[in-house]
Amino acid sequence: MSKKTIHFGGMIHGVGSTTDGWRHPDIDATASTNLDFYKARAQLAEKGLFDFVFIADGLYISEKSIPHFLNRFEPMTLLSTLAAVTENIGLVGTFSSTYTDPFTLARQLMSLDHLSNGRAGWNLVTSPQAGVAKNYNNRALPPHHERYKIAQEHLDVVRGLWQSWEADAFIRDKETGTYFNPDKFHQLNYEGEYFQVAGPLNIGRSKQGEPLIFQAGSSEDGRAFAAANAEAIFTHASSLEKAKEFYDDIKKRAKEQGKNPDNIKVYPGISPLVGDSLEDAEAQYQAYAKLTPIEHAVRYLARYFDDYDFSRYDLDAPFPELGEIGKNAFRSTTDYIKQRAKEKNQTLRQVALEQAVPRPQFIGTAEDVADEIQRWFEAEAIDGFIISADIPHSFERFVDEVIPILQARGIYRTEYPGTTLREQVGVPITE
Numbered sequence: 001m002s003k004k005t006i007h008f009g010g011m012i013h014g015v016g017s018t019t020d021g022w023r024h025p026d027i028d029a030t031a032s033t034n035l036d037f038y039k040a041r042a043q044l045a046e047k048g049l050f051d052f053v054f055i056a057d058g059l060y061i062s063e064k065s066i067p068h069f070l071n072r073f074e075p076m077t078l079l080s081t082l083a084a085v086t087e088n089i090g091l092v093g094t095f096s097s098t099y100t101d102p103f104t105l106a107r108q109l110m111s112l113d114h115l116s117n118g119r120a121g122w123n124l125v126t127s128p129q130a131g132v133a134k135n136y137n138n139r140a141l142p143p144h145h146e147r148y149k150i151a152q153e154h155l156d157v158v159r160g161l162w163q164s165w166e167a168d169a170f171i172r173d174k175e176t177g178t179y180f181n182p183d184k185f186h187q188l189n190y191e192g193e194y195f196q197v198a199g200p201l202n203i204g205r206s207k208q209g210e211p212l213i214f215q216a217g218s219s220e221d222g223r224a225f226a227a228a229n230a231e232a233i234f235t236h237a238s239s240l241e242k243a244k245e246f247y248d249d250i251k252k253r254a255k256e257q258g259k260n261p262d263n264i265k266v267y268p269g270i271s272p273l274v275g276d277s278l279e280d281a282e283a284q285y286q287a288y289a290k291l292t293p294i295e296h297a298v299r300y301l302a303r304y305f306d307d308y309d310f311s312r313y314d315l316d317a318p319f320p321e322l323g324e325i326g327k328n329a330f331r332s333t334t335d336y337i338k339q340r341a342k343e344k345n346q347t348l349r350q351v352a353l354e355q356a357v358p359r360p361q362f363i364g365t366a367e368d369v370a371d372e373i374q375r376w377f378e379a380e381a382i383d384g385f386i387i388s389a390d391i392p393h394s395f396e397r398f399v400d401e402v403i404p405i406l407q408a409r410g411i412y413r414t415e416y417p418g419t420t421l422r423e424q425v426g427v428p429i430t431e
Contacts, residue, residue, distance in 0.1 A: 005410075005411055006383075006385075007051050007383055008045075008049075008386075008387055009052045009267055009384065009385075010389075011386055011388040011389075012041045012042065013068060013390065015027060015031045016068060017390055018288075018292055018300075019066050019356060020293070021291060021292075021391075022067050024287075026392035027392055038082060039081075039082065041053070042082045042085070042086050043086060044395065044396065045089055045399070048403050049413050049416060050387075052090030052119075052424065053090070054092045054214075054234070057072075057074070057075050057094040058129065059136075060134070075094060076093060076109075076112065078093075079092075079112055079120070080112055083115045084115075089119065090120075090212070092122070092123055092214055092421075094216075095122055095123070095124070096125055096126065097125070097127075097151040097155065098126050098132075098142065099132060102197055103157075103197055106158040106161040106201055109122055109211045110162060110203045110210070111203060114207075117420070118206050118207030118419065119421045120211040120421065121214055122211050122212070122214065123214040124151060125217075126150070127141070128141075128331070129141070129306070144327065144331055145221055148217075148221040148222070148225050149193075151225060152225065153195050154194070157192070157195050160188045161188055161200070163210075164185070164186055164187075164188065164199050164201040165180075165184065165185060165200070165204040166186075167205050167209070168184065169184035169204060169205075170204055185200065186200060187199055207419075207420055211421075212425060213232070214234055215232075215233055216233070218332035219331040219332040219335070223249060226250060227250055227253030227256075228257050231263060231422075233250060233264065233265070234268075234386055235266060235267070236269070236336065237270050237382075240376055243381040243382055244379060247382060251264070262426075263428065265425055265427065266384075267382070267383065267384045267386045268386070269386045270361060271394070272360060272398050273363045274365065274366050274394060274397035275363075277364075277365060278363070278365065281360075281365075285359060294315065297353050297356035298352045300356040301351065301352045301355050301356065305334055306326065313348050315347065315348050316349055317347060318346070319341035319342070319350075320348065366402045367405060370402050374406070374411060
């Protein structure tokens with residue numbers, strides 16, 4: 001097997017990320033709050049030797065939200081449960097730096113890391129929706145740039161708290177009665193613009209030192225933050241060329257920050273669809289896509305633009321000029337949507353349907369999908385992919401049919417390299 005191999009993470013997304021996919025006859029309409037579904041999916045990902053399972057989250061809903069957002073598990077609770085029914089796969093949850101307390105989150109994540117024997121990860125997000133403030137004492141959503149300033153302080157506090165205890169601080173010598181070495185116990189005493197936290201944290205370091213940091217922003221601020229802080233990045237994958245540009249940019253920024261670029265792993269999200277033939281896979285996609293009416297697709301699109309009202313526009317006219325709308329929400333996503341619509345001369349209908357039920361880029365037979373994954377990998381455009389699987393049976397077929405092909409080609413592992421998330425991803429254990 002070659003020295004460098006591709007990596008996979010698995011997004012577990014309940015009934016899926018579309019407005020109407022839950023209506024498919026092969027989808028369990030209760031999946032978003034069905035523990036058996038999550039257990040089975042996590043265990044299947046572990047069978048496929050994935051680095052981690054990934055739980056996305058948000059802190060605001062409205063009657064316009066997709067079904068999965070309306071009724072789903074809180075990530076920390078869910079991941080703690082999955083820790084008990086898996087052995088090697090990492091457990092990554094999404095938590096907001098804008099609307100969480102650093103001490104509380106540091107304690108929860110380190111507890112998960114201990115419960116899972118070193119398999120916890122934090123997908124750090126800054127919460128892009130203005131409506132979140134209504135659930136947190138009407139604290140206004142800070143501007144995009146300021147959210148990243150808050151995120152930097154928040155992360156500094158959390159990491160500082162994780163270092164409250166050195167790895168060998170707890171002696172637990174029954175003969176002498178010495179439980180810990182006070183020289184290896186540290187106060188934080190953090191005084192910043194946004195947070196003031198004394199510490200120390202009331203739990204020691206884990207088997208992997210501390211949880212792995214993921215980041216999902218692709219804007220200019222997001223890239224700068226990720227290069228300086230992240231150990232893994234969840235990003236878009238609109239094309240091989242775009243992925244390569246992002247990958248090279250992140251690695252270059254990391255090097256400029258004095259970091260080893262190999263210690264930041266880039267994982268675009270994809271939704272591979274395996275069929276008996278390309279025509280069969282296409283038919284699966286079309287049957288799934290037809291479940292979503294255009295009015296639901298437009299409503300889904302509006303979420304990215306702070307629930308902007310698109311009803312005033314002709315569906316079959318060119319996508320409207322929106323100016324700065326969306327800049328303080330999902331900035332990298334809204335910038336991409338606007339740019340692509342202009343480049344492709346798309347209508348509002350086309351944009352809405354494309355966003356609501358994207359056609360998989362990695363589609364066809366198992367060989368076809370493996371070929372495309374290998375092409376991206378050998379182009380050095382990615383370190384791995386986060387696999388989403390809304391269309392029924394697509395995740396199972398990826399694990400059962402695509403993984404063996406990649407293993408036979410020597411570009412995917414045949415066993416786990418260790419037991420911690422850092423070992424699976426391939427980044428150093430923190431001291």
